[in-house]
Amino acid sequence: MLTGCSAVRESFPTRTATEQLLLSTAADHAASKLEFNLPKHNKVFLDTQYFDTSSPDAKYAIGAIRDQLLLQSYLVIMDKQKADSIIEIRLGALSINQDKTRWLGLPDLSVPIPLSGNIPIPEIILLGNNKLEGIAKIGVTIYDAKEGKLVSVVEPAYGFSRFSEWKVLLLSWTDSDLIPKNARDEHESPKLHERLLIEGGL
Template structure:
């Protein structure tokens, strides 16, 4: 056996003991889902149409993107809830409605930014053993995750098609920022109310 293989194999064993595996069900993590849904909550909270009280509103979501994606379904639900809380009724179809709401999504996604001052992880090819990832050595590191929602709402008369109310697009933002200097870390987030975060920590 070549001499260099022994220390290489020992290094693989040592580093293998420090490996962390993460499984995500479904494809997005819970934190990513919270970023999207919180941004949708922030945007929907701004809905306040100038319409007669009790108007029956049919929501046309044909321009809202894929109907099968959970984040779109959740966003539509937050819009419905905002209207119901203000005393409006929801119609099952356009023929039963006083008002039709055309709603579209300009954005419902996550921006990710990372900064590192130190030595990043790197892959080193090891003969007969495959690639070996060296550990990251970070003096200062920052990870920023921002959820962004942009909705456009247009209300028009179900019978005449004339405009009843419209406004500029509404925006919602969420964030999860994590930074560390050597062994000291800090996290800032608006994903959960303080009371919910406290219950989460108590359940750990």
């Protein structure tokens, strides 16, 4: 007389794609604001020894800074001894702030049942908002590779990203700057596979 449902949970990474996108998008925005103001013919070496690599997203941020150097037409070399200028980078922040607001609803509850222990009741949200903000701060110092003299100090660059989820009664929607609108449209387009085959010559 009773019906039930079940779900099988596959193995997932420890972090969600939303968390990764918040951090990488903030890193992209911070890196895009960096101005190095060096002669374009200078050979530069990107020094990452003071960059906090304990963050799993640090390598992506380093890549974003390297990408910005290349976009500005600098010659990025791997041999520090052959460089004209050393670009030393520092990671001041690469994390997420959360602001969770509940105007109407019930928090997580644990209801005691005689002879059965406690039964957990999940949070019930009738009106609420969950805001996540990715924040990145990147500092840069540039010095002469031969003499060690300071060339310039680049003002710290800040990058931000956002993800917001709203819930009103049984309705919910999200708003973010993490994925361009056309990116999902292209992925879901039925003609995408056909176009890829044509471009690939298959």
